[in-house]
Amino acid sequence: MTRLEARRRRRTPAALLPPPGEPRLLALSWLVKTIGSGLYLTTSTLFFTRVVGLPVGRVATGLSVAGIVALAGAVPLGRLADRYGPRRTYTALLGVQFATMAGLAFVRTFSAFLALILVFLLAEQGSSAARGALVATVGEGAERVRIRACLRVVTNVGVTIGAAASALVIQADSPAGYRVLLWATALTYPGAALPLRRLKATAAVERGEKGTERTGSGWAVLRDGRYAAVTAICGVLSLQAQVLSFAVPLWVLRHTEAPRALVSGIVAVNTVMVICLQIRFSRGAEDDERAARLCRRSGIALLAACALISLTAGLGGWSATALLLLFAAALTLGELWLSAGSFGLSFSLAPAGLHGQYQGFFSLGRGAATALAPGLLAFLCLGDHTTTGWLALGALFAAAGTVAPWATRRREPA
Numbered sequence: 001m002t003r004l005e006a007r008r009r010r011r012t013p014a015a016l017l018p019p020p021g022e023p024r025l026l027a028l029s030w031l032v033k034t035i036g037s038g039l040y041l042t043t044s045t046l047f048f049t050r051v052v053g054l055p056v057g058r059v060a061t062g063l064s065v066a067g068i069v070a071l072a073g074a075v076p077l078g079r080l081a082d083r084y085g086p087r088r089t090y091t092a093l094l095g096v097q098f099a100t101m102a103g104l105a106f107v108r109t110f111s112a113f114l115a116l117i118l119v120f121l122l123a124e125q126g127s128s129a130a131r132g133a134l135v136a137t138v139g140e141g142a143e144r145v146r147i148r149a150c151l152r153v154v155t156n157v158g159v160t161i162g163a164a165a166s167a168l169v170i171q172a173d174s175p176a177g178y179r180v181l182l183w184a185t186a187l188t189y190p191g192a193a194l195p196l197r198r199l200k201a202t203a204a205v206e207r208g209e210k211g212t213e214r215t216g217s218g219w220a221v222l223r224d225g226r227y228a229a230v231t232a233i234c235g236v237l238s239l240q241a242q243v244l245s246f247a248v249p250l251w252v253l254r255h256t257e258a259p260r261a262l263v264s265g266i267v268a269v270n271t272v273m274v275i276c277l278q279i280r281f282s283r284g285a286e287d288d289e290r291a292a293r294l295c296r297r298s299g300i301a302l303l304a305a306c307a308l309i310s311l312t313a314g315l316g317g318w319s320a321t322a323l324l325l326l327f328a329a330a331l332t333l334g335e336l337w338l339s340a341g342s343f344g345l346s347f348s349l350a351p352a353g354l355h356g357q358y359q360g361f362f363s364l365g366r367g368a369a370t371a372l373a374p375g376l377l378a379f380l381c382l383g384d385h386t387t388t389g390w391l392a393l394g395a396l397f398a399a400a401g402t403v404a405p406w407a408t409r410r411r412e413p414a
Contacts, residue, residue: 018150022138022199029195030131030151031158033094036188038162039181040101043169047178052107062114064371070121071367075221077126078133078360086133086356087196093130094189096123101186105179125363132359136347138199142286148343149282156274220354221361227349228361229407234342235365236400237298239393240305240334242373244270247381251309252324255386257316262324269328274336282340291344292405294337299401301334306394310387334397345408 018027048059081089100120107113132148139147169177221227249263285291308327312320342362350358380389 018147019143023143023147023150025195025198026134026138026147027150027154029192031154032188032195033192034155034158035162035165036185036192037155038159038164039166039185039188040162041159042163042166043178043181046170046173047182048107048113050173051175051178052113054110054113058110059113062110062117066114066118066121067367068371069118070125071364071371073122074125074129074360074363074367075219075357076360077122078129078356078358079219080126081130081133081356081360082354083356086130086137087199089356090127090130090134091193091196093123093127094193096120097127098186098189101189102183105182105186125360125367128363129356129360132346132362133355134199136350136355136359142284144347145282145285145340145343146279148347149279149340152278152339153275156271160271219357220351221357224349224358226407227358230345230349230404231362231365233295233365233400233404233407234338234345234362235369237295237302237334237338237342237397238366238369239373239376240302240331240338240397241366242370242377243305243381243393244331246374247377248309250382251312254382256312256314256320256324258312258320258324262321266324266328269325270332270335273329273332277336278339281336282343285340285344286348288345288348288408289405291341291348292408294341295345295404296401298334298337298341299398299404301330301337302397302401303394305330305334306390306397310390313386341404349408 018024045056045059048054049056054062077089077093097120100116100123103116104113104120107116135144135147135151138144166181169181244267248266252258252263252266253260281294285294305327308323308330312323312327315323346359346362347355377393380393383389
């Protein structure tokens, strides 16, 4: 294949897809699951408050408590994926999510809501670890990173489809409609499990990984200082996701005079850039040094994004719009580089056969960031000293990115 032919191939829609076979089956499974995520994320709060009748504060508290408690299940459930195979574990956890999501449609009390959402989020933590281990069994080296990048593209496509479909239910605003939507969401979990049945080669790899786990590796990830450092760094950088979902809508509406519709425009810029660029940005991330440099670039881009948005306080019209769109681009560049770097490091620094527990541990960084972000962002970016707060957040991003190359050069534990 000539260089020109390779360039033409990269420009085709097929270049956004993983290779045929097992990687593409995994992407199909993830597409079905993320369509369900889009359905649920946009309507779940409305169902629990408007249909069930729970106060908004109690729903928020329940989600926060369950989310924090569920973090404890990440590593143990990841170990199950190493012991019994990621495909088998992932499929079982999808079944748990199906049962709990269907049960949420019948919730009438806060205690029932809390119990079911806790089990659901525990299964979600475990499925994230098992899915990461499954990617590790389907591909190797650069292929793993590419598959993970493709899954990130699929995530954006699936959530967008689900959110668009849920708009009809939101417009109708009927109890029956919200309940049917929860059932439809529940069905996406067994739907996501169906393509996994055709992963023929995975069973052999799973048996090999199971054998590795039985050699006495125990809780190896808890003794791996280098992996813990990388997890913490990527966790800090992952605060950018909450900047987009939590801080930006409140900032635009309360601190600028920009059009309210610009919130959707910022999200659209983010989604389109991730779909179009994530695979390209992930090339070469299987190399530890390059992946660490990508994390450093992420920190710099996020610092620039924070500086840009700090300038929009009190602005309106075209000035605020232009700066906020530049902010959206810089924030998304930071997200793209972070995703690529974290894909590579989370796989390459994990020993063979232990990807379940390592992926589970790695998810703790983002999980902790998600739990802490609302309070931190409210204090720094939405309080009385917004300019200083945004710049302080940007400095935190830059510092985390700067130490990433140093962290990956540390010697692995004996």
